[in-house]
Amino acid sequence: MVFRKRKSTIEVSDVLFGCAPGQIQSVGYMQVIPLISEISDDRFVSPINGETRVQTSNYGSLGFQNRGDSVVIIPCNAGYVVKHAAQDHAMAHAGVVGSSTARTYDTAMCVQQSQGGLIREGEYQMSILPYALRERAIDKRTERQYNRLWDAISLFNKELGVRAEGNLVAFLDRFKDELDQFVAEFECVPQQIGAIILVDDQVVGIERAPSHQYWLDVWPSLIRECYGSLAIQVAQRKGQPTQTPASRYPIPDDVESLDELESLIADIASQEDQRARETVRILMDDRLELTVDEKTCELSIETIKSDRFSGQVIRDGDRVVYASMPIRKRWLSENVWRRAQPFEI
Amino acid sequence: MMDLTLNKSAITPAQQERIARLSKDQRELLPLAFGGFLDTAATATARASYYNTRAEQDAAIQAVHNDLIAVDRGVYAASLALPGVTDHSRQTGIAGLLRSQVSQDSVLDAASESAIVYGLTNMLPPQRMLKMFAALRRDRVNNARVRKLILNCVLGAKNLELWAVKYRRKLASALTHAWGRRTASILQTILAKPAIDRDQKDRKIVARCIGRFVDQRNVDSWMDTVEQCVHFILGDESNLTLARLVAYRDAKVRLENGRKLPLETLEGLRSRFHRDRSSAEVLDLAKSQLTSGQKIALQRKAIEADVKIEFDPSQYDAVRLYIYAYEMGLSEEIREELIRKAEKTADRLPVRFDRVGILLDASASMQGHQTQAYRPMAIALALRDTMAKTATEAVIVTSDGRDAPVASLVEPVGHTSMASALIKLIKADVEVVIVLTDGYENAPAGQFADVVNALDRIGVDVPIHQFSPVFAAEARGIRTLSDSVPGLPVSKPESIGLGVLKALIESDLQRGIAALLNMVQPVIAGRLNDGRSAAVAHINRDAERIEEVTHGIS
Numbered sequence: 001m002v003f004r005k006r007k008s009t010i011e012v013s014d015v016l017f018g019c020a021p022g023q024i025q026s027v028g029y030m031q032v033i034p035l036i037s038e039i040s041d042d043r044f045v046s047p048i049n050g051e052t053r054v055q056t057s058n059y060g061s062l063g064f065q066n067r068g069d070s071v072v073i074i075p076c077n078a079g080y081v082v083k084h085a086a087q088d089h090a091m092a093h094a095g096v097v098g099s100s101t102a103r104t105y106d107t108a109m110c111v112q113q114s115q116g117g118l119i120r121e122g123e124y125q126m127s128i129l130p131y132a133l134r135e136r137a138i139d140k141r142t143e144r145q146y147n148r149l150w151d152a153i154s155l156f157n158k159e160l161g162v163r164a165e166g167n168l169v170a171f172l173d174r175f176k177d178e179l180d181q182f183v184a185e186f187e188c189v190p191q192q193i194g195a196i197i198l199v200d201d202q203v204v205g206i207e208r209a210p211s212h213q214y215w216l217d218v219w220p221s222l223i224r225e226c227y228g229s230l231a232i233q234v235a236q237r238k239g240q241p242t243q244t245p246a247s248r249y250p251i252p253d254d255v256e257s258l259d260e261l262e263s264l265i266a267d268i269a270s271q272e273d274q275r276a277r278e279t280v281r282i283l284m285d286d287r288l289e290l291t292v293d294e295k296t297c298e299l300s301i302e303t304i305k306s307d308r309f310s311g312q313v314i315r316d317g318d319r320v321v322y323a324s325m326p327i328r329k330r331w332l333s334e335n336v337w338r339r340a341q342p343f344e345i
Numbered sequence: 346m347m348d349l350t351l352n353k354s355a356i357t358p359a360q361q362e363r364i365a366r367l368s369k370d371q372r373e374l375l376p377l378a379f380g381g382f383l384d385t386a387a388t389a390t391a392r393a394s395y396y397n398t399r400a401e402q403d404a405a406i407q408a409v410h411n412d413l414i415a416v417d418r419g420v421y422a423a424s425l426a427l428p429g430v431t432d433h434s435r436q437t438g439i440a441g442l443l444r445s446q447v448s449q450d451s452v453l454d455a456a457s458e459s460a461i462v463y464g465l466t467n468m469l470p471p472q473r474m475l476k477m478f479a480a481l482r483r484d485r486v487n488n489a490r491v492r493k494l495i496l497n498c499v500l501g502a503k504n505l506e507l508w509a510v511k512y513r514r515k516l517a518s519a520l521t522h523a524w525g526r527r528t529a530s531i532l533q534t535i536l537a538k539p540a541i542d543r544d545q546k547d548r549k550i551v552a553r554c555i556g557r558f559v560d561q562r563n564v565d566s567w568m569d570t571v572e573q574c575v576h577f578i579l580g581d582e583s584n585l586t587l588a589r590l591v592a593y594r595d596a597k598v599r600l601e602n603g604r605k606l607p608l609e610t611l612e613g614l615r616s617r618f619h620r621d622r623s624s625a626e627v628l629d630l631a632k633s634q635l636t637s638g639q640k641i642a643l644q645r646k647a648i649e650a651d652v653k654i655e656f657d658p659s660q661y662d663a664v665r666l667y668i669y670a671y672e673m674g675l676s677e678e679i680r681e682e683l684i685r686k687a688e689k690t691a692d693r694l695p696v697r698f699d700r701v702g703i704l705l706d707a708s709a710s711m712q713g714h715q716t717q718a719y720r721p722m723a724i725a726l727a728l729r730d731t732m733a734k735t736a737t738e739a740v741i742v743t744s745d746g747r748d749a750p751v752a753s754l755v756e757p758v759g760h761t762s763m764a765s766a767l768i769k770l771i772k773a774d775v776e777v778v779i780v781l782t783d784g785y786e787n788a789p790a791g792q793f794a795d796v797v798n799a800l801d802r803i804g805v806d807v808p809i810h811q812f813s814p815v816f817a818a819e820a821r822g823i824r825t826l827s828d829s830v831p832g833l834p835v836s837k838p839e840s841i842g843l844g845v846l847k848a849l850i851e852s853d854l855q856r857g858i859a860a861l862l863n864m865v866q867p868v869i870a871g872r873l874n875d876g877r878s879a880a881v882a883h884i885n886r887d888a889e890r891i892e893e894v895t896h897g898i899s
Contacts, residue, residue, distance in 0.1 A: 024789070028790065184710055190759060253802065255799050258803065266765070
């Protein structure tokens, strides 16, 4: 993979072009604003479309064989955790594989220290790296050391009370039940092609897919391993949400009639909708500096440089067909200060 | 008003006495263990759900079974015989009972428990029964109860000839396990001889190993059939006269000779002996032998292969019909059959309403896992129809405000927003609200519980019941939308009766157990009163199979 340098600047509104916010979904610490659109570009498919086979031929490589007629967009930081004895790997960036083409990325990273073996060619369930690892993975996307993520994985595991080693499977096994719950709790809605994800009331990521089907394919991995892991971290810090999560706008005790209750529910829905729109509105003008990493299949894979977001977009000319933009950790931690109230007595 | 009635008690005085003798610990533990068991028994299929893998399902199912059998194996055995309990739960339960020792302290005596085990085994489809026998063999469970059960069920089966060609290897394994390798080998040698050439010792062995398990009312006419089938099952294809066994042998030479064979058997022979022939040809040859399940499952393949297979919707339960309709479309014929089934099932339920409110969760998670796509939604729709037919009037709303009249398909898409739909139903002045949901709410989570609490504060006392068509292993039961709304599991509309029983056991244990034994009394009494009732049950079950096999073709 050759990395060329050409700068360009877009705004978040360009990433969200053609989308409208759907009804916010809210469970525990996590909220999701679906991005709905009539645009559904079926030229591009995900690696779990049934026609793409994956393998590793070497530590630090991930190979994709696209046997279909469509172009495969490999999500940024896609990973493969396989059942057989092989070293699991993840992508350091997004990828594009043309129709009836095979492609190997030698910038992949091992995510399973102390497990040897190569992933034999096959179709596998895909995951996405946990939020906490993605920024680092993207920053190191041009390097070729296969073990460059191990320290970060070890620290991530340790913070969550899991064995401190460069083995992501340890985290995935330990928190399997909690991660599975996220998939059940956050449902895809019709015409959804993306989402804005919030954890603990803060935007932590923007995701956009080229089509509704692509979105259906990648969403479980995003909500589970990627952003679900962040919700778990927050829950560990702040305490677990209750079994029956409290709603964000609880109903007051003094409601006296059914009509009043019905009106209140409608008001709450409206407030939630306003909140979703306001959340999106604040982001719209954010500027994203882009560096082109690769041009292939008439697409450009570009990495984001901004104070708020990391991640990558894939553009077809000026149109953003894919975006995966996790918030930067530093922005997230500094946001606590930004949101803090001045001292008053 | 809701009218809840239970059948008058028909349990024996001995059983009543045993119930009264339950220990303090048992009285404390039984409601919870029984409730946990029911939560899984009516929904668990040990296939992956939307949220959980198969291994997780297995582990969670086994745990609740272990909990209940540890408290009282009689209650456990009786619970397995309840209508609405899945086949998988029964398999697990029968194996659990056979693996463990009979207790003298349970609410059921040994004879009654044995009767239930036979009855339960008879309720299983043959492939499940054989799978269970294989598991017992694998786990080296080989006590006298297991041996007798296998031999009674296999050798007493009226459809043994069909089973012999369809499940040959599994039957051989089961019979060998029951007899032991040596006896099986001796039998094989004896059966290879013409009857006229067998000495007295040979005849005694055959009588002991086979004869006493054959239906004694027809032993003379039936014995030759059973002997031939066993002979074939154990691997010998000589001296056959039974049509299907001959067809099996001859189809190896010429595929067309296998017309009388089941589809999968003929397909197996094709793949081994006639690789130049296509599966479509096999489908065409075997279409007269398709079971009702195969007819519905193969419609799409048949269309692609230009083979016409008709099926009768009345042969399938409502859940199966809805799953079919999701794939192939809802025809008027199917729609009418769904209404008929709903009316029939509603008739048998112990509840009646004037005006029922039904809240149907039509969100994306109700699609279920890809290995059983649309099953949760299909169950919910069948339940919707049944509950609607228990009432003079039904008000039906979905979680996102779509129309969902009886016998209509609803596509499970979108988020789960149940609160406003609940209020709509309460305002429609219904006397009870039935919520059909997998229990996951996200728009937003917790609002349904808030509304339930608010309704309580306002003074609205409409009962709300949640029925969940999915087994969530992470909760070891179902997931409820509100702590105030009891959640009940369902795998089919008939399972609603289980919810009534669960509530009764929780509120009045002795009465609840009496009701439980009452409900399963036909299974116990049938076996105890008639030593051949197992065979009768087989005959009845197998008669249905014969009907399936010879049912309408084109």
